[in-house]
Amino acid sequence: MQCVIDADGYVVGAKQITSPNCDARPAGCAIELLVIHCISLPPGEFGGSAIIDLFTNRLDAAAHPYYSGIVDLRVSAHFLIRRDGELIQFVSTEQRAWHAGQSCWRGRSRCNDFSVGIELEGTDDSVFENAQYTVLAGLVRALRARYPILDIAGHADVAPGRKTDPGSGFDWDRIPRASGD
Numbered sequence: 001m002q003c004v005i006d007a008d009g010y011v012v013g014a015k016q017i018t019s020p021n022c023d024a025r026p027a028g029c030a031i032e033l034l035v036i037h038c039i040s041l042p043p044g045e046f047g048g049s050a051i052i053d054l055f056t057n058r059l060d061a062a063a064h065p066y067y068s069g070i071v072d073l074r075v076s077a078h079f080l081i082r083r084d085g086e087l088i089q090f091v092s093t094e095q096r097a098w099h100a101g102q103s104c105w106r107g108r109s110r111c112n113d114f115s116v117g118i119e120l121e122g123t124d125d126s127v128f129e130n131a132q133y134t135v136l137a138g139l140v141r142a143l144r145a146r147y148p149i150l151d152i153a154g155h156a157d158v159a160p161g162r163k164t165d166p167g168s169g170f171d172w173d174r175i176p177r178a179s180g181d
Helices: 050-055 065-069 130-146
Strands: 022-024 033-039 079-081 087-089 095-097 115-121 151-154
Touching: 033 130, 050 079, 079 130, 115 130
Parallel strands: 033 115, 033 151, 079 115
Antiparallel strands: 022 095, 079 087
């Protein structure tokens, strides 16, 4: 899949759903890191609107017992790649999405300041779909073409001991790790 990022930081052709859970990046802060996450809501279930509802602060706490513990979270990601490969963008890449939380990468804290967060619909121990890898590879190439990306890391790498995603089911060899891939 070929992705194109427009001048405002939006992927042309991606489904756009605006999340309020974002703010301005610090002045002069370059985007140098991609953080790969995974999410499913309720845990282990795919499809439905719960991820979108969480990222847009519309999650119904009564819809599932798990939701009562997360309904007040104010989180987002720049992108979500569904199991079928649908690409949804919640936050412009020019803005800071609230995806990494307390985090550190190569001695730098506050990874949200200098990263783009990409969620894959899945679990830490599930295998991801071919369609997801196809879209992810195209998105990574587009982000590398637009920004001075130095690294790609998992959420577990930037928040060790606190997070475990994208987990053992994620095949790092299926995404371009270098700018020429």
